[in-house]
Amino acid sequence: MLIRIVEHIDLNEAPAYLVSEETGAINLFVGTVRNHSKGKTVLHLDFEAYEPMAVKEMEKLGLQAKVKWPLYEVAIIHAVGHKLPGEPVVVIGVSSAHREASFEACRWLIDELKKTVPIWKKEFYEDNSVWVNAHP
Amino acid sequence: MLIRIVEHIDLNEAPAYLVSEETGAINLFVGTVRNHSKGKTVLHLDFEAYEPMAVKEMEKLGLQAKVKWPLYEVAIIHAVGHKLPGEPVVVIGVSSAHREASFEACRWLIDELKKTVPIWKKEFYEDNSVWVNAHP
Amino acid sequence: MEILLFGITRDIAGKPRITVPADTPLATVGDLKTWLGDQYPAIKALSSVAIAVDSEYAEDSQTISSHSEIALIPPVSGG
């Protein structure tokens, strides 16, 4: 598995890692910073991670996905720091023999990552900033 | 839209095309040559396209996907020629504001491409070769 | 009239196109399919056969003209 927390995501890294002679399908999800959210202009996002725990939780998710689906490899890369609109902040990639498993596992991984991995996002608008999900 | 039939797929092209400040989600599917199929060793695949029609059909699929889901951009790239195990043969990529649409549209596009786009694959095994899907 | 061939149909015919003799009475896509099946029985054994007229899938009822680009589309297997 390729599990990383990085300052800057290289979009070429996960596909290069996942390509192999054994597999027929790769699904890749890339989350990027949108320049607007709920009708407001987003200037940038700041991401912060509790790194040793985040890596551990991402490893657990990768292993769980490998139990749930017949996957060859899993890549989970998350960025931290100051991110501008258009910049990638998360990459999930999986490889499998057939495409069904690749789509399902990739979708499950991004959904679960958002629930359990200790990473926090602060959105900066023109007039204020908020820690996403913090309040009900 | 980025719609192409190429001799050699550059895995970095579609992600670079799809990243934008407007979108939050990119889903990418990559189909690659597996070194085995139905228990037999695959030496290589040969892909052939009726190019002007294949491009037209891929454009139609891209436009249909943009009607069915709120997508920003669509990329469909298919390789032709002699392909070895591990080589990419098709890339489908879509960008959208939220991840649900990106997963659904990408999955629909690869499923439809396999049904309608005039591209043919011959599988070469150690002892014979077959045009895939030709016979019932 | 010339029919472009691809994939297994090119292997069946042993050439990249079939020339339909000028005096062959073919009014529609359906007529053409019947004629092709009679000339090349192996084509009838395929999972499916479609005809493209000017690089669009054509219904059997569509009339054909020698001014169009006509192609025989065996079962596709891209991706």
Add this chain to the structure above:
Amino acid sequence: MEILLFGITRDIAGKPRITVPADTPLATVGDLKTWLGDQYPAIKALSSVAIAVDSEYAEDSQTISSHSEIALIPPVSGG
């Protein structure tokens, strides 16, 4: 005992960690959550609060020791 803080909880406390006085009677994760809520009422207003012990999510019933690395985990928002 020191509690690592992240995201909004670091903003609430105004510092990257909270030091729990040595004589504070905290046996379990649940006790610690109660104590933190009393010290920083704004923490009680969050959507959820979890505690990680040695970088694993911990149940309220888990006992804590000052030898462990303890972190306060406000609602996550990665991805």
